[in-house]
Amino acid sequence: MMPTFNPSHFLSYCQSLYEADSTYDSEQSNRLDRHRHVESDAAQFLANIATIRQPKKVLETGTSTGFSTLWLAYGLRHQAECDFISLDIDKNRSEAAHQHLQNTGLSASVRLIVQDALICLNDNTDVFDLVFLDAERQYYLDYIEGLYKALDVGSVLIVDNVISHRDEVSDFLAAFINNPRYLCHTLDIGAGLFMAVCQEP
Template sequence: ADRLDRYRNVEPDTAELLGVLIRAVGARRILELGTSNGYSTIWLADAAQSTGGHVLSIELDPQRTEQARANLAAAELEDRVELRTEDAGVVLAGGADGAWEFVFLDAERPAYPGYLPDLLRTLAPRGVLAIDNVRSHAHELVEFTALIEREPRLTQTVVPVGAGLRLAVLDSG
């Protein structure tokens, strides 16, 4: 269990779906909150390479950031990713309005309710917000789920892939 906690990775089918979505919407400005060791980041970066895009990936743990850096280098995708060891909430708060076309949220779940206003502000019109672990950790996401499901500017669904992936698209107007 300790090893699994250290290397929090998305399921392969979730990673594949994220890559397909980025390609489908042509996202070029991609934000990942919760890098871990970079497994999901590799999928995001691979998709970004096909769209001509770039990934900003945020991780609080410096050891995980360095693991991700090594993994991205091994995958020869480091030129598509900026890795930062920083608090996700700080990055979101400092982000420009409409900055991100695709956001993958897989960070510290108790912080999600506080992230929501800045997630919505920094998401571009028709931007995609993908949130992992919504089924496996539903008990940790009760407050966030209640908030996001009441958000009238989002069209959303939960996809039964991996640990459960909520997909939300911000309305264009």
């Protein structure tokens, strides 16, 4: 029987997951083997944005084992209709995320898709109200045109690791900072979050 959502269980589950994944990551010498989830305060910020914005369509690129996915689903749980897609290229990590979502009673809220983000963005014809980007940073520049098409007035793009890995993402961020369609802010939350809000079609 699938668990029903319980806020107290959700919060304790996420705390345990955060601690377990942090310990796991600290033991991995190869960064690609790490789960590399967002910091807890950044995940909670995502939930707050999802609650405030009340998006109808959400895209997450970089599910990993689903820590940020859980918090986005938490923020969307009162939405009567919301299409939330989370992408990861690694099937095993997507399956782990599915298990965490099941364990917290949120699995019906998310479509987990195993796919390269660039392929998804290139093929996409939809507009998303909220996009969270937390994938492999060396490919971000390739995502720009696809993201431009996926965002319209009121759409919010949030990018993780923009302070901790500033040099790796600076050119990507400049494509939004220097584009008059967007108002942008860098937030000192977690490893640094960048938020671009689309102001013009």
